[in-house]
Amino acid sequence: MSSSAAYPDADENLEAIITRIEQKSRKIETLLKQSKPVEALKTALEGSPLKTRDERCKSANWIVVHRAMMAIRDVDGMFNSLDPEYYDILMK
Structure with missing residues (x-):
């Protein structure tokens, strides 16, 4: 996973970023319906x-x-399952 690869440039087309966030949102909704928070x-x-x-x-x-995040009931378990790179992104 590399967040800088997905968003390499601060000046990137903002509509493209919004489109990717919308696509990510649909994928997240699917995972939540599958009980995979x-x-x-x-x-x-x-x-x-x-x-x-x-x-x-x-x-x-x-x-x-x-x-x-709001779909997660076991917050301690969630933090234990995250890789350190996810902590960094979450804090930013």
Whole structure:
């Protein structure tokens, strides 16, 4: 997983970033319906637009991450199952 590969440039077309977030959102909803909340969170964190300064992109991505997080009942178990790279993305 490399978030910088998915969003290599802060000046990238913002509509393309929003489109990818929308696609990620649909995938997360599918995982949540399959009762896979930790996988949904990992998917939400992958490819997060960390370098963009556009508030619309940041907000759209946060909504997706928040949706996945709210479905997790065992927070301690979730943190134990995440790789360190996901912690870094989550904190950013």
